[in-house]
Amino acid sequence: MASIGVLGPGGVGGLIAARLGAAGHEVTVVATERTAAEITAHGLSFQAPGAAPVVSHPDARPWLTAPVEVLVIAVKATELLAAVQRVPAAVLDKAIVLPLLNGIDHLPVLRASYPRATVLAASIAVEAVRHRPGAIEQLSTMADLAIADGTPEGVRAAELFRAAGLTVGTHPDEQTVLWRKLSFLDPFALLTTGADAPIEEALRRKPEWLRPLVDEAAAAAAVHGVDINADAVESRIRSLPGTMRSSMLRDRQAGRALELDAIAGPVIRALGHAKATTTVEVARTILGNS
Incomplete structure (x- = not known):
């Protein structure tokens, strides 16, 4: 014990x-x-x-x-x-x-x-x-x-x-432990919160966001020496139950503070604004709607 x-x-x-x-x-x-x-x-x-x-x-x-x-x-x-x-x-x-x-x-x-x-x-x-x-x-x-x-x-x-x-x-490797989660959570959380909808509806509303968000998260992980399979991440997100909401979306709908910097910030800081264009776009959408 x-x-x-x-x-x-x-x-x-x-x-x-x-x-x-x-x-x-x-x-x-x-x-x-x-x-x-x-x-x-x-x-x-x-x-x-x-x-x-x-x-x-x-x-x-x-x-x-x-x-x-x-x-x-x-x-x-x-x-x-x-x-x-x-x-x-x-x-x-x-x-x-x-x-x-x-x-x-x-x-x-x-x-x-x-x-x-x-x-x-x-x-x-x-x-x-x-x-x-x-x-x-x-x-x-x-x-x-x-x-x-x-x-x-x-x-x-x-x-x-x-x-x-x-x-x-x-x-x-601790960076692998952290980025394996973040490379999934970042696109999932940004997509659902930016579209203000569970994952199935978010994919219908903003289909153009998913792959760039996944690719940018994988590229940020690579900056830290972590290899992420972007195809596998996208497939995992698309296979989620349609009603599933990210914790960030739950927080937004409940009027709580958002973990936007903790989730999107590492990707933007690793790549810079010029390469993290979709992450920046969706983050600005979330901030504008908050």
Whole structure:
């Protein structure tokens, strides 16, 4: 049994907290005062596809006050700087930090914030939502975690999450772990949010956007030494359930801050405006409609 902290028990963080708790680990969730109070009073409700909700009772706090062996960070990129104030560096010491954020720019920020900890590159592909504080639903069976396992800490983290029943893939190169997700998420999120529609309708409204977005994301990955199969990414996006919405589209429709810089920013910065023309065009469309 390991001691696990989960910073941000939203859709992703709540799912992780519920699954690790069910596997017998000691879980502490760190959240805003309201969310921590809700979970303390009512528990954490988690519903997987085809199953009834299961309620667990992790320790819930607005600040992490005791050391943990592993800290999972599952907040939005727009909330990262405020969220890490809830986890002092002295409490973490040499813990493993596993950030499940969109984008690539959070790694150096977290390594500066927690210099004694081991911050791993990781990503997760999952469709999960928080209906209200402490009430989490996984919408599809997909829950694929990727972890850079080029260190002993990475190997240990992968083993821990596999034992908890999650599908875990590994790669020794952290840029590969991050860009494999971003090269899919960037075109999917920009297309659906720019068209303000789920993927099937977005493809009908803006068919000219998909392939250039995919190609630009793949070219940006290549700048970082990562080879992405653009044909496979396009095929994957076209095969998604027609009603599927990206998290960015969900945020826009709910009036929340968008992770536009975290998702589109790395592509534009890697290629420059002259080569990331469609990414820039769609980003401007999203900003103009927000």
